[in-house]
Structures are given as structure tokens and as C-alpha cells.
Amino acid sequence: MFDTIIIGAGFAGAVLAERLATQRQQRILVIDKRQHIGGNCYDRFDDHGVLIHQYGPHLFHTDNKDVFDYLSQFTQWQPYQHEVLAFIDGQKVPVPFNLNSLHSLLPASLADSLELKLIDHFGYGVKVPILELRNVDDKELKFLADFIYEKIFVNYTAKQWGKNPEDISPEVTGRVPVHISRDNRYFQDKYQAIPAQGYARVFQNMLNHPNISVMLNTDFKDVFKLDFDTTKMQFMQSEFTGQLIYTGLIDELFNSHFGELPYRSLAFKFEHLPVDQFQDKTTINYPNDYDFTRITEFKHINQQIVPGTTIVKEFPQAFERDNPKKNIPYYPIFTDENKLKLDRYLAFAEQFENITLVGRLAENRYYDMDDIVARALQVFNDMH
Ligand code: FAD
Ligand code: UDP
Numbered sequence: 001m002f003d004t005i006i007i008g009a010g011f012a013g014a015v016l017a018e019r020l021a022t023q024r025q026q027r028i029l030v031i032d033k034r035q036h037i038g039g040n041c042y043d044r045f046d047d048h049g050v051l052i053h054q055y056g057p058h059l060f061h062t063d064n065k066d067v068f069d070y071l072s073q074f075t076q077w078q079p080y081q082h083e084v085l086a087f088i089d090g091q092k093v094p095v096p097f098n099l100n101s102l103h104s105l106l107p108a109s110l111a112d113s114l115e116l117k118l119i120d121h122f123g124y125g126v127k128v129p130i131l132e133l134r135n136v137d138d139k140e141l142k143f144l145a146d147f148i149y150e151k152i153f154v155n156y157t158a159k160q161w162g163k164n165p166e167d168i169s170p171e172v173t174g175r176v177p178v179h180i181s182r183d184n185r186y187f188q189d190k191y192q193a194i195p196a197q198g199y200a201r202v203f204q205n206m207l208n209h210p211n212i213s214v215m216l217n218t219d220f221k222d223v224f225k226l227d228f229d230t231t232k233m234q235f236m237q238s239e240f241t242g243q244l245i246y247t248g249l250i251d252e253l254f255n256s257h258f259g260e261l262p263y264r265s266l267a268f269k270f271e272h273l274p275v276d277q278f279q280d281k282t283t284i285n286y287p288n289d290y291d292f293t294r295i296t297e298f299k300h301i302n303q304q305i306v307p308g309t310t311i312v313k314e315f316p317q318a319f320e321r322d323n324p325k326k327n328i329p330y331y332p333i334f335t336d337e338n339k340l341k342l343d344r345y346l347a348f349a350e351q352f353e354n355i356t357l358v359g360r361l362a363e364n365r366y367y368d369m370d371d372i373v374a375r376a377l378q379v380f381n382d383m384h
Contacts, residue, residue, distance in 0.1 A: 002029040002213075005235060007220045008247030010039020011369055012359035014206045015070075015376035016245050021211035023380075028212045033219040038203040039247075040330065041369060048272050050298055050310040051198055055330070056268060057283060057296040057312075060194060061187040062370030068191040070377060074205040077193035080301060082186040084294075086285040088151050094184040095285055096127070096176045097148050105151070114144050118180045127177035131170050148178060156287035160316045161264060161333065169334035171366060189370075194301055220248065228254070231352050247359030249329060250345045258344045261364065263319040263329030272310045279311075291315055332364040356383075 003026035006013045013030055014037065020026040036042050040055040059082040062068055085092040086101075093101040099118075103111045117140055122128055130153050133145040149165070153173055157165045165173045185192075195202045207214055215223075224244075225234040233240045246253055251261045269292070282300040286292060292313040299309050320326040332338070342364045349357055358379050360367045367375065 002027050002235075002240075002242055004028050004243040004245060005224070005240065006030045006245040006247070007224070008032060008039060008359060008361075009034075009037035009203065009207070009214065009216075010247060010359065011041060011372045012247040012362070012376050013039070013245065014203050015373055016358065016380055017212050018206045018209070019377070019380040020383075021209045026211065029215060030207065030212060031215045031218050031220050031223065033217065035217050036200070037207060037214060037216070038200050041199040041203075043198045043200050046270070046272065046310055048308050048310060049304075049306045050272070050308070051302050051304060052270065052298050052310055052312070053199070053296075053301075054268075055328070056266065056314060057298075057301070058199060058369065059186070059192070059282075059301070060369055061189040061192045063189045063191070064370055064374055065191070066377065067370045067373045071195075071202065071373060075195040075197065075202045078196045078302065079192070080194045081192050082283070083184050083281050084186045084283045084285060085281050086152060086287055087289060088287065092280070092284060095152065096179045096186065097152055098179040098184065099182050100184060102144075106147075114140060117141055118144075122180055124180055126180050128180065129170060129174040129177045131165060131173060133178055152176075152287055156285065156293055159287075159291070159293050161331075162316075162318070163333075163335075167335065169339075172334055175366075198302070220246075221252075226253070226352075226355075228257070231354070233354065242354070244355045246355060246357055247362050249361045250342070250349070250357060250364060253355075253357075253362075254345060254348060257348065258341055260321075261338055261341055261345075262333045264331040264333055265317050265319040265326045265328055266330050267315040267317050267325065269313045269315065270310060271313070272308055274308050276307075276309065278309050329361060332361070332366070334366065338364075 004020055006017050006028060009030050009032040017028045017030050021028050041058050042055060043051055043053045046052045084095045086095040088105060091104055093104045099115055102114060121141060130149055134149060136142060136145060153165050157163065161168055223236055233244060278297045283294050283296045285294045292315045295311050295313050297309055297311045317326055319329050356379060357363055358376055360372060
């Protein structure tokens with residue numbers, strides 16, 4: 001009945017479903033174990049009429065025109081430039097740490113001389129990952145690097161990952177580099193905007209096609225069988241000879257054959273408050289205080305005018321497969337040891353010609369939304 005079965009209705013699955021249905025006239029079945037489409041980008045109105053992101057704040061940003069143009073078929077956009085403050089030593093300062101943060105936190109004469117040194121050493125406008133800044137062979141810059149490391153990174157990373165910054169891939173803290181500039185925005189991408197009617201609507205528009213069927217509340221393991229020896233597949237007890245596109249956990253697909261890969265989970269605590277505004281910016285990070293990492297106030301994102309406001313606090317927690325409160329694998333954990341295990345899975349997957357792995361969980365990559373849309377479009381273009 002179906003040419004392609006897609007596991008997962010996040011961006012990876014939705015882009016491929018849309019492309020294969022509209023450009024190749026394929027009949028597609030999308031399966032997701034959740035009760036909604038959209039994966040982790042899913043948003044909805046809460047009981048108070050505030051548009052919330054159920055799985056944490058999602059801010060779209062990209063330099064990739066193809067991705068922006070592609071998504072623009074399914075939504076109009078509301079311009080939005082994300083800014084984040086971090087609560088440090090009783091003050092709220094811009095993150096990524098920049099020259100404004102420097103001047104807020106350190107005495108004027110010291111900040112002035114460090115600013116000149118930074119510009120002299122790296123150049124104005126340059127972004128320097130904290131782990132690189134710590135390696136600089138200059139006493140004053142080393143002092144600054146240690147200061148930023150201690151105040152911004154070490155405790156936040158301990159909460160978020162249960163690890164030191166050095167013990168995870170440098171790519172992770174490199175996402176938030178020290179920015180030698182006065183630009184307080186979290187991202188500098190050319191296209192920064194929010195879907196005007198929310199993310200869920202984007203997914204509805206992508207999947208609303210006569211060739212696409214969606215099966216929710218269904219774990220693929222309950223309807224799909226994969227024989228590792230023969231590489232044959234079964235869907236609902238019948239042989240399936242089409243293509244499987246899988247966007248879930250790679251270790252789960254292969255029954256943890258090479259051992260389980262580790263993930264990090266989060267608990268989101270939503271609160272509705274009877275005030276118009278709770279905080280100045282959308283997100284405030286708390287590197288050194290409390291057990292949560294950050295608080296996001298949703299009204300800032302969509303500039304909604306409604307009475308009251310809704311915030312969410314993010315509490316990082318261990319991922320536990322069999323615990324319904326901890327079994328969402330929000331982040332793969334990026335360490336050298338896990339990379340070795342992942343490579344064994346990826347090599348094993350090569351022998352399954354009818355299976356394509358794509359997505360943050362299936363490829364175990366720290367993909368942002370634009371990255372995964374670009375990746376899914378590339379996978380589609382590579383298909384014959
Ligand atoms: P997902 O969205 O995770 O979709 C995978 C789907 O597969 C899920 O719906 C899941 O239910 C389904 N699935 C898994 N296993 C099974 C199974 N066994 N059976 C059936 N279905 C299954 N990106 C940005 O660009 N900007 C941001 O601001 C941003 N903020 C983020 C904040 C948080 C807290 C997190 C966790 C991520 C954030 N991201 C952000 C990243 C963004 O969420 C991902 O890039 C995107 O969701 C990846 O899409 P995907 O399709 O690969 O995975
Ligand atoms: N980070 C930090 N302090 C901050 C912000 C980020 O230490 O105030 C580190 C932390 O390790 C985090 C990583 O940088 O996991 C990436 O941050 P980002 O905001 O990109 O994380 P995400 O939004 O993907 O959770």
C-alpha cells in the first residue's frame with residue numbers, strides 16, 4: 001500500500017514525507033508514538049491562550065536561503081531576533097558573552113583594557129569558543145577566559161549535561177562562543193523569524209496531502225519488524241518491500257545491538273502567572289543558581305497580547321528509557337566514547353539498503369531545525 005514508511009513526524013520525517021509525496025507521487029505513511037505531529041518543535045495554546053512550545057523554546061534561525069525558501073511554502077513569518085540574558089553575580093548580562101557583558105561585570109578600567117586586548121588579539125566581530133579562549137597564551141586574556149568559564153559555562157554545563165565542558169564535544173559549548181562585539185543577539189543568522197501561526201501549523205501544512213497518511217500514538221516497534229539477518233521488513237505482519245525512513249533513536253532501531261547510546265532528558269515546569277510580563281527577555285539563563293538552566297517567557301516570542309503570562313523552567317535530568325517522566329531523549333550526549341559506539345551502529349546500518357536514517361536522534365547529531373531541514377532536503381535530492 002505504501003511506497004515509504006517514515007518513523008517520526010518531526011522536521012526530518014515531515015520534510016521527506018512532503019517531498020516524496022509531492023515530487024515523486026509516492027504514497028507515504030508517517031508513524032509517530034506521540035499524539036501529535038511536529039516532534040520536539042510542537043507548539044500549542046495553553047489553557048490561558050498563550051502559545052507555548054511544549055518541548056522547550058524553539059527559535060528559528062538560518063543562513064541557508066534554500067531552507068528558508070522551502071519552509072516559506074508552508075508558513076508566513078513573524079520577524080524575531082532572539083536575545084538571552086544570564087543571571088551572573090546578581091546582574092543580567094547578555095549571553096553569548098560579549099563586550100557589553102564584559103563591561104557590566106568587570107570594573108571599567110579592567111574591562112577597557114580587556115576589550116582592547118580581545119580586539120587586538122582576535123579582531124572585532126570575531127567569535128571565540130570558550131575552550132579556545134582558555135588556551136590563549138596571555139595572562140590577562142587567560143584571566144578573562146577563566147572568569148567567563150567559571151561564571152557562564154562550568155555550572156550550566158554541569159547541570160545540562162552532568163559533565164565538565166572539556167568532557168563533551170567542543171561543538172557543544174562552541175554553539176555559544178564569546179562574541180567580540182556589542183551585538184546582543186543570540187544568533188547572527190540572516191533569516192531569523194517565527195512561523196506566524198506557530199510551528200504545529202507548519203507541520204499540518206506540510207503533511208496535508210492526499211498521498212500522506214499519518215498514524216499517531218503508535219510506537220514503530222509495535223507495528224514494524226526488522227530481521228537483522230535477512231534485512232527483511234514487516235509492517236503489520238505483512239512483508240514490506242518499500243523504503244523505511246527512520247528518524248527515531250538509532251540504538252532502538254537495532255535493539256541496542258552494540259549497547260545503549262546515552263541521552264540527556266529534561267523536565268519542563270510550566271507556570272502561568274497573573275502578570276503581563278515576568279522578565280525582560282524571552283530567555284534568562286541561570287548558570288550558577290537554582291536547579292533549572294533557564295526560564296523562557298513565551299509571550300515575547302510571538303508578541304502575543306493576552307492577559308497573564310506563561311513561563312517554563314528547564315530542569316535537566318538523566319534519561320531513563322522505562323520511566324515515562326524521563327524517557328524523552330532531548331539531546332544525544334556527545335562524547336568520544338559514544339562516538340565510537342555510534343560509528344558501529346552507522347556502519348551496521350549501511351547493510352540495510354531499504355533503510356534511511358535521518359534526524360537528530362537517528363544520526364545522533366546536534367542538529368538545529370534549519371540543519372535538519374537542510375539534511376532532509378539533501379537526503380531527498382540524493383534519492384534516485
Ligand atoms: P524530532 O523533532 O525529535 O522528531 C522525532 C520524532 O520521532 C518524534 O516526534 C518522536 O516521537 C518520534 N519517534 C521517536 N521514536 C519513535 C518510535 N519508536 N516510534 C514512533 N515514533 C518515534 N532548534 C533550533 O533551530 N532552534 C531552537 O531554538 C531549538 N531549541 C531546542 C530546544 C530544545 C529543548 C531541544 C530539545 C531542541 C531544540 N532545537 C532547536 C532542535 C530541534 O528540536 C531539532 O532540530 C528538531 O526537532 C529535529 O527534528 P527531528 O525530526 O530530527 O527530531
Ligand atoms: N552554555 C553554558 N551557559 C550558557 C549557555 C550555554 O554553559 O549560559 C553551554 C551549555 O553546555 C549548553 C551549550 O553551551 O548545553 C549549548 O547551549 P545552547 O543554548 O545552544 O543549548 P540548547 O538551546 O541546544 O539547549
